[in-house]
Amino acid sequence: MPAALETEKLCKSFGALTVAQNIDFRLEAGARHALIGPNGAGKTTFVNMLTGALAPSSGRILMNGGEITKTKQAARVKLGLGRTFQITTLFRRLPVLDNVALAVAEREGVAKRMWKAAGRHKEIKDEAMALLATLGLAEDAGTPAQDLPYGKQRLIEIAIALGLRPKVLLLDEPAAGVPSQESARILQVLDRLPPEIAILIIEHDMDLVFRFAKSITVLVQGEVLVEGPPSEIAHDRRVHQVYLGEQRHA
């Protein structure tokens, strides 16, 4: 069975600076996979190549066995590749419901309709509303996104991605900047995501990573250092040296 998402010898360099070097990576169907690594390891660059926001210098990207290396970002979304952003990227002044409805409308192909009022597209509103309800955001539907506390904004970030009904979901630091008591809420939401979605999470919160992920890839200076289940990664000497060790000293 082909992997949900796969890279072969993926490379990226900006001039002399190499930020990704021969990355071979497999995200299995229904996976709960984490990508970790110290700052500047190239994690976000890697995600940007997966989504199509950034073109790789060389190598291949495959989704369900089909090559998508040259596929445009919008087309990858249509294939079922969703993402969230490390830095909250919302429609800040729009109501929370619209934030999600825009994604749902795009998926349903409704977004290019120019005649019937948006407010009368009940099926779009209902689906966005139901999605918000599952994340505990139903009460905030009418509030502009920027007026919500940061923890909730991170949840909207996830809600928008779910509105696309992704088969593969890339979560770029979903708990970044969220106070620890609220990150529990985010973990709760992540735990309840449909099991058939393959999820790749990039996260600095090790607590969250080890509780959520079933497998972990460690990226260091644009290269895969080691890959394995959390129990192995936690006891890997090299990982301690370059990553966890660094953290202890910091």
Added chain:
Amino acid sequence: MSGYTVDARIRWTEWIPFVVALAGFFLLPEYLALGSRILIFILFALSLDLILGYAGIVTLGHSAFFGLGAYTAGILSAKLGVTDPFIQLSCSAIAAAILGVATGAIILRTRALTLLMLTLAITAILLEVANKMSSLTGGADGLQGVVVSPILGLFKFDIFGHTAFLYCLVALFIGWWAVRRIIYSPFGAMLTGIRENRARMHAVGAPVYWRMVLIYTISGTMAGIAGALLTQVNQFVGLNVLGLEPSGDLLVMLILGGVGRLYGAFVGPVIYLVVQDWLAKQYPEYWYFGVGALLITVVLFAPGGILGLADKCLQLLRQKSSAKASAR
């Protein structure tokens, strides 16, 4: 004023502009020429609001469409003898649409200042072309001899401007209705998404670039129709429909009224053109000073334009009355 949470039904207040226009038609017959000009600029401003207020495309070159529309109608009539008003309007619309696709497809790949300069360059080029091709356009002297047949063969353009005013009012009504439909539709909501966060719009799978080319073309087409109306009403085309100046005037009108509010495009041109008309009579040499002072005042003290200010006042009033009600 767009999106999935708003009620799209027409409120009674939205009929006010048209009631006022009709009242003006009967009560101020000596101002019908100014009135027609205002109606045309409202249509022009509406087209700008569509791209600036909703899609967030900043342009200083919207006169390119207006001018092309004006010259297309003028040349058809004066040089080719096509005098039917609807054929003139349609040809102007088609010409403007073609310009919209052709230039939009190129310049909308850029953003911010680069985009602003490119829009300015396009209208500047058209201005120079119109200036140099004087055999076709009349050059700096303007295009004389524009003839427009009676509308539907029934309503002749009279020297008092009765027909012209009502003709423009009907055109504006149709334009307003179409723009309103677009704004309230899922497409309109999607446009505000592009304005608010383009990266996110890409990430939800929207072909942002093509959508922008589409709305730019629709907006340009409307501006072209507005230009054609000006030609038909004046029976003359001058170089002042092209270049920076009409684009800048238009932008000032929309900012005065309020950007991204649909009715800012109604309020702005009325105030701007009435003030301009009045100042030009009182102080023929310094009227631009008055317009400048007005713009500075509005931008400093009412950044949302006159409608934005009105909104704030209404909110304050409501808060006060609800505070009173709860105090009882």
